[in-house]
Amino acid sequence: MKPTVQGEDIKEQELRWVQQALAGDTEAFVQLIELYQRSVYNLCYRMLGNAEDAEDAAQETFLRAFHSLRKFDQQRSFATWLLSIAAHHCIDQIRKRKMTAFSLEDIPDLEFASHDPLPETAIGLREDQQRIQQLLKNLSETDRAAIVLYYWYDFSYEEIAQSLSLTVSAVKSRLHRARRALAESWLEKYPTTFREVERKGYESPVF
Amino acid sequence: MNHRFFEERLFADETLSPKEQILLEEHIQTCERCRALRAAWQETEIELKLTPWAAPQAGFSQRWRERYLRQTALNQQRRALGVFLLTSLLAALFAFPFFLLIASPAQPLWLRVMIALYNLSALIPVVEGIWTFLSTVGRAMAQVISPTLEIALGMTFVGLMVIWLAMLRKFSFGRIRTP
Numbered sequence: 424m425k426p427t428v429q430g431e432d433i434k435e436q437e438l439r440w441v442q443q444a445l446a447g448d449t450e451a452f453v454q455l456i457e458l459y460q461r462s463v464y465n466l467c468y469r470m471l472g473n474a475e476d477a478e479d480a481a482q483e484t485f486l487r488a489f490h491s492l493r494k495f496d497q498q499r500s501f502a503t504w505l506l507s508i509a510a511h512h513c514i515d516q517i518r519k520r521k522m523t524a525f526s527l528e529d530i531p532d533l534e535f536a537s538h539d540p541l542p543e544t545a546i547g548l549r550e551d552q553q554r555i556q557q558l559l560k561n562l563s564e565t566d567r568a569a570i571v572l573y574y575w576y577d578f579s580y581e582e583i584a585q586s587l588s589l590t591v592s593a594v595k596s597r598l599h600r601a602r603r604a605l606a607e608s609w610l611e612k613y614p615t616t617f618r619e620v621e622r623k624g625y626e627s628p629v630f
Numbered sequence: 631m632n633h634r635f636f637e638e639r640l641f642a643d644e645t646l647s648p649k650e651q652i653l654l655e656e657h658i659q660t661c662e663r664c665r666a667l668r669a670a671w672q673e674t675e676i677e678l679k680l681t682p683w684a685a686p687q688a689g690f691s692q693r694w695r696e697r698y699l700r701q702t703a704l705n706q707q708r709r710a711l712g713v714f715l716l717t718s719l720l721a722a723l724f725a726f727p728f729f730l731l732i733a734s735p736a737q738p739l740w741l742r743v744m745i746a747l748y749n750l751s752a753l754i755p756v757v758e759g760i761w762t763f764l765s766t767v768g769r770a771m772a773q774v775i776s777p778t779l780e781i782a783l784g785m786t787f788v789g790l791m792v793i794w795l796a797m798l799r800k801f802s803f804g805r806i807r808t809p
Contacts, residue, residue: 449698456691461683468684478686478693485694486701555681558674574678595643602641605678606671613673 437501445492445496452492456485459502462576463509469571470513472556480516484509506576507586508569517564528605561608566601569594633661640668713799 437458443451463484468477488495495504545562559567562606567586572578578586636657639646658664715768772780 449695453691453695456694460690461685464686464690465683474684474687477684478690480697481686481690482694482697486698489698552674555677558677570678574675575683598643599638599641600673601675605674606667609670609674610666613670 438497441492441495441497441501444489449489452485452489455501459505460485463505465575466506466509466568466571467513468557469559469575470510470567471516472560472629476516480509480513482510487512500582503578503582503586506572510572510586511588514564514568517567557612558605558608560600562604565589566597566604569597570601570605573598633657633664636661636664637667640664640671711799719794719798 437455440451440454444455458479464477464481467480467484471477471480484505488505491508495501553619559570562570567588569589570584572583572586580591580594583589583598584591587594589597636654639650639654658668775783
């Protein structure tokens, strides 16, 4: 199950940490990092495609959040605000890569930064990660962010719109376009899977 | 309803009406492209929903602490450098009219006293020499160049000063990122 931060207690505690951090308590902010490091890292990993860049972007996200904490509206969700910073930072990074004619294809094998006890589990997970990253890298940076926020974080259209500074209709249209692009990439990369599905679904059982 | 209409519906979030659903199914039976896209999207969606979250290596918050301290120290160093450069600029701006007076032929007594104090420093004669050279060149040029060019040069100088101050603000007083 995907981890989410819920519950009034956590939200109250979170607000207390925000207020303490605003008063200059870095250790209170570290508590917020402990709480959200995985969410932020996962977003950065999905956006950038490798562990090293994801780590750097996640660290930078928390630094930016710490320096901009005064701008955080305490009526809003801290997680949404934080992920918005992470998404914008990753989008900027991808644009910079494009400016320097650097693509995800230039990155060596994608890494998986989890701590799996069994090697076979790790290999299976790595394959999953690679397959999904191969599909995601064909999307534009903003479409990719919209897909990640929608499918991994269960964000609503409104939350995605708020996080990516888009309108709700733009989010819908981007998600629609991204789904089509993902399906087309899947067809290109795994045409045999489709044939198997088609054969199972439509061939006569006699043959 | 054409192919495009049905293809659009394959990726829409909105729930289709029962009638639309039947029409879509009928279309899919006859359209290989839509059938392939639907199967591909179903596979992709499962993959998106089942792919586990990536997690950072242990010690993430400790690495953040170190990065934060590094950045804070670097910011302080840059600020100190900024203050030094700004002070140097102000000192240079203050010295400019002063040296202009030194170079003038009629020097009042108080100025001569000031020059004498300056001469106590070993560096002053050097600076004075440079200034004398520059002011001589400047005076010679003033006789040659037109007032319009003089104004243009003045404006260029002011522009360069503005750029210098902007760069100073950006690199010495702005927030910096650590590698």
